Amino acid sequence: MTRLLQKIVVAIALRLLHAALVELQLLDCTMAQELQKLPKGMSFAIHTGHKAPALTVRWDGRRLQRVIEAGYAAQCTLRIKALAISFRLFTGQMGLAHAYAQHALTVAGEIANVMRLARLVNRAEAYLFPPFISHRILPELPKLEVSPIRVYARIVFGFLKSTYS
Amino acid sequence: MNPAYFEFQNAVKLLCGQDALERIPDELRHMEAEKPLLLTDAVLLRLGIVKKVHDVMQAEGCVPAALFTDIPVDSSLSVVNRIVAFYREHECDAIVAVGGGSVIDSAKGARLVLSQERDDILSISGMENLHCGRHIPFIVVPTTAGTGSECTGVAVIRNDEQAVKMEFLSPFVEPDVAVLDARMTQRLPARATASTGVDALCHAIEASTCLQSNPLSSAYSMAAIKLISTNLLRATRCGSDIDARLAMSIAATMAGIAFSNSMVGAVHAIGHALGGVCHVPHAEAMGILLPHVLNFNLPVAADGYARILPEMVGWDRAAVIPSSQRGCSLVQAVRELLIQLHECAGIPLRLLEVGVTESQLVRVAETAVNDGALIVNPRAMSVEQIVNVLREAL
Structure with missing residues (x-):
């Protein structure tokens, strides 16, 4: 797969991930509780490779806002070492724990914050992901509180309303 | 099956055995260091252990430029920053750390800050995120046989403000030289010998069964387990047994190399939290938690535990145990060893013995769940599951 195509897929996956986190805060109690534990103002950045897509989010105490400001220094930056690894990570070929185990990530900031982010992701x-993929990449399959179809429906609706911009 | 990908690094030069201490000045000269800072703690100074190192350095014409002894049992970020200031104030050009885990990890933290030319260790927190920076010659002389810190790429340092133990992971944390000399551990009391030995055992078991385990780290783990099972009781019962002492030092170093390359797991994640929240000494926390976490992990790690069993109990004994029961037998063998160490050296077996109360368990679990070591534990753990394990260990 060409690098350009990988970049496009990863960029879409990052936007989808952010949208899912926003929607699940409203639909999933466990997710909401996890987010509420974050210190207000906590920010995370995910870099997916050299000149590759990135996602920066900031918890404002109520919602996980996407930060689009250039040069914003997040409190915790998770840098994936290469786009090819990011592609595998965001297409369900590898879980975050395995990426960590394979030294695929570097972290600037407190490691405790990565653990928080890992649980959310x-x-x-x-x-x-469908259960057969989740089962392979997640350390343990969590009990889902709502239907994934409902989550996807809300995400589509959210994108149509430009909720996540 | 081989892991899809793994990394392995160990660049530490090991000086091990007779007259190892006497070779420190030569190593410093090779690294063009003339004004080493000698780092240790007040207890080791009082026991005369530091004097041995100081004297051999002096005899070979390498006098330490300064001595820093203000390192507590449970070192913290502020101590590290003070060492950095002290080093600069005395215009030192190398670090020689003599001590246990707290001294060595403080020295590692200070060396990292100095090489990155910063003032505050918090400004460089993270994992594999640093460049090599300026080279600060760094020699470590462990006085316990357990932490393996002399050969690892991680420094664990307490953050007093947050009451947590923070991990600083970088290949540039590794010392240049580690010195294993039985004279350094010979006077270690039986209880400390036993508990630090269990810490090494814990490193080896977790390193060989966690998600980051790889063929090389497992080889180190297995060899370390064999040495520990053969020598820990001997070294605990007879501290003057030089052979057992040195074997334990080698085992601890090998277990350190193993976990430096494959991380640890839930025993360490919960142990760090117990240290941060309740001030439980690290090595004692390991001994208390190990059988309970092994038991928790058993449903997913039985095969890994079965592979360890022959190293732990010997091939003759392991061979007669049905393969389906070997994982469970390892947990039992660990329990038996801990009971023997409890009887001969008084290591604690329950959290109550080290002052932990039921009311602290949730806070410990909430801290542990954010510890980096938990991500590679073979079985995922929620706060509730950690609390359950802690209750079993109470």
């Missing part, structure tokens, strides 16, 4: 992935 793992839970979101359990909704976004």
